[in-house]
Amino acid sequence: MTWDRSATAAKPADLVPYERLREYFAGSGKAVAPHILWDVFTGHFTEFFPANSRSLSLADGAGGTRTNRAGSVVIQVEALFFPWCRVDGKVYEALEDTPCKGWDELHAWVSSWGVPDFWPMGKPTSFTGDRSESTWEKKGGWYAHGQVPENNHTDPGTWPAFPAAEKPAVGSPGTKKYEPFPGAKWFSMGRKSPIVARMHDRLVAVGCNRYKSSANKDTIGSGDVASYEAWQRKLGFTGSAATWPPGPASWTALKVPKG
Incomplete structure (x- = not known):
């Protein structure tokens, strides 16, 4: 701390x-x-x-x-x-x-x-x-x-418990799965993928819609950049940490569902 x-x-x-x-x-x-x-x-x-x-x-x-x-x-x-x-x-x-x-x-x-x-x-x-x-x-x-060896501090005193693993809903075949972070280089302009479309939908759902259109939503474009940067700012990231491309922390928090 x-x-x-x-x-x-x-x-x-x-x-x-x-x-x-x-x-x-x-x-x-x-x-x-x-x-x-x-x-x-x-x-x-x-x-x-x-x-x-x-x-x-x-x-x-x-x-x-x-x-x-x-x-x-x-x-x-x-x-x-x-x-x-x-x-x-x-x-x-x-x-x-x-x-x-x-x-x-x-x-x-x-x-x-x-x-x-x-x-x-x-x-x-x-x-x-x-x-x-x-x-x-x-x-x-x-x-x-x-x-930690070589250190003389005694903090933090306490720490929150690990979050409980997600449990499947009644009748569900298993726990809900999210897309893992594909790496920053994956997010290249013009990339076409169903993951991009699901990212689009999640950014809209979390109130970060900066899209001018939903046409070709499975292809990375300027609307994805603007919307994702709005999401990073919403999480509290600033400076270069709040700019495109996505990073693992903000991507994990977005919870893009697997297809």
Whole structure:
């Protein structure tokens, strides 16, 4: 978590604005920026690095085990929160007590990179450190900052539970399936596919219709670009992260159904 202020039950403090942290990690704090900044109260996200490149928010000493880059991905998420923060007059002691808006979308994006729903060192329940270099090097999954080797922080204290797997409706042959992210290069102008038509329909359904026509909706065109960028902005992405082509986080959140 950002832990950008020290507060107590007796002296709670107002949450630092999301925009301030976003500007910090994009500016003077870029040397310690994570992959994702998550506003647990609004569901907004900012991505500072691609998931398959290293970010910089973990201590990583020379000659020791690798922390910022190990395995296939090491995705670092900073939740905008500190204990006893005050938002709209309400005080929150633990991150798990917040609305955790956007958690389903964030979890789906992390899962799309192959990260299993598993806490190798146990799900965090308090501000204590518990580290194992051998576990870190051998077991994939979710780790609290307080569980990462070479680091001395003890956050985040708590974390939301993994979303329950979708259950099929009564009489349904199975769970609902969505199109996996096909990769940014797939979204080339003029590509024709039934996936494009289903993307079109989803963008209209989520209130991001910037199409001038529904003709040839199975072919990528300027209307898809404008509508998808509106969707990215709706999710809270800004700057280059809110421009075409689609990325895995926004695509997962759109939930384009399989044919």
